[in-house]
Amino acid sequence: MRMITLDEVVSLLKENDCFKLLTHSYPDGDTLGGAFALAYALRKLGKKANVAVNGAVPSKFRYLVKNYTEQDFVPAYIVSVDVAAMSLLGDSVMEGVDKIDLCIDHHRTNSVAAEHVYVDGDAAAASETVWQIIGMLGVEPDEDIAGCIYTGISTDTGCFCYTNTTPRTHRIAAEVIPYCDWQSINYINFVVKTRAKIRMERMIYDTMEFYAGGKCAVVYTTLAMQMALGAGDDEMEGLANIPRQVEGVQMGITMREKEGGVFKISVRTNDGINASEFCKQFGGGGHPAASGCSIEGDLGTVKKMLVDAAEAFL
């Protein structure tokens, strides 16, 4: 395994053919946007390239593949895009893959076992790096490529709101939006809410309780609530951001009941409070401002455990 430069990445892509591009499980806008953008670009160079997705492309991201059809060839060069660890590569994605030739990522914690690795920890999204690569490959952008890149950088930055956004992120957005229907992409990813999602958000607000003198806000969803509202996974998305948005809250805790008497806990923090440290106490972890863990037990017991820990922690 060797860390390489962006020039070397471009050389490797130019020298090789018959690419299989790997995306991570529970695929998001960046792993899909980056991988499909790279596939479209390699195909424009006359090369063969397919993208391997674990399961189907989520319905909200179907627009990324409207002009994509699987090509028939034996993969010869394997590239992972936005994959931080081997454990995030689903079995279906790894089918027939014995080694990863190139890893393109932006997670500083990247631990993928690949022959060549390029990780730009300053990139808000892996799609930022893919856009640089596409330019260095001399490929002219088109609607497919631009739409994929815009999706990757906009979803990974919460539409240029999160602190990982940089001047380069905005410059790339300025370069790609003339080529794609970014308005529709924003509508799909940042605007539209189903009525079920709105009902779920309102119910979530009804559960909100404050602790530690208002520095901790706790909300929860139960299977019964989800059932009553006919809310699927799409409706549950983004709920973890609600409690930390409240004025004065430094730690927002979202408890989501899953099958089997387990609560999936999401912790979001402000003001430099370390969510990862907090979740470690319960065998979890993640990023300093966004972490999680799982706790078995009934609602009251699990909530009390979390609240007691939060009041001790803050």
Place this chain on the structure above:
Amino acid sequence: MRMITLDEVVSLLKENDCFKLLTHSYPDGDTLGGAFALAYALRKLGKKANVAVNGAVPSKFRYLVKNYTEQDFVPAYIVSVDVAAMSLLGDSVMEGVDKIDLCIDHHRTNSVAAEHVYVDGDAAAASETVWQIIGMLGVEPDEDIAGCIYTGISTDTGCFCYTNTTPRTHRIAAEVIPYCDWQSINYINFVVKTRAKIRMERMIYDTMEFYAGGKCAVVYTTLAMQMALGAGDDEMEGLANIPRQVEGVQMGITMREKEGGVFKISVRTNDGINASEFCKQFGGGGHPAASGCSIEGDLGTVKKMLVDAAEAFL
């Protein structure tokens, strides 16, 4: 009154001194950001410049003026920033103003009676134009100027999400964020919510009704609701975006009761529905996707007028 070029705007600003910069009523991030950025820039050129705000600067925008102190001089040159119509200039702002020398705006419907007018309908925010002007004036950006410009363009574009965003908007963001604490600005404008605001949002959802086969959603707030929740103007901000977020909604109408039996109407549209055209019917206007008007009458009457018009319009 004469439409002039950006070069002429810059010349006029260079030739004159003792500026009074006018902002519109219910000041938002763009009128404040644009006006204060221009004031800071003119002061860096050794000129005198004050900003006139109708009432106090809203608490959430206090960071724009942390290094601003009123200067003592007799105004000699009056400039309006982001003001679309004379009716949007409050009495306190117009105190001692007999004529407006220069109008800088981005509303295509601009009707301000000024000697010289510069309207860039392609600018997502008046602050985009102000940033161009500051560059042409040869003023080096600093944290105050950059923070004001970032505030103007980010708030008028919903953090680069709305359809008025352009490549230039992103390029300007790339230019200003190295100079200012844009992360804190985003937290203030796009993340944090007061408990009163959350209560108000929930109450707003309770008022939501659908018309035109679900293509039109209408919500309202009354003075009584505002009083009951202890919600100030800060809490009322952003409510206009709630109805158009619902799946299938093309036109979201927000009715806000003001003193004196008047409702301030905000219209937000998707799918290219022209909100400005719709609001013209009621003597209002604005942008294609975000417009407003004022209608006198009681809740039921005003709502029926709007709903009938919407069903005919959609």
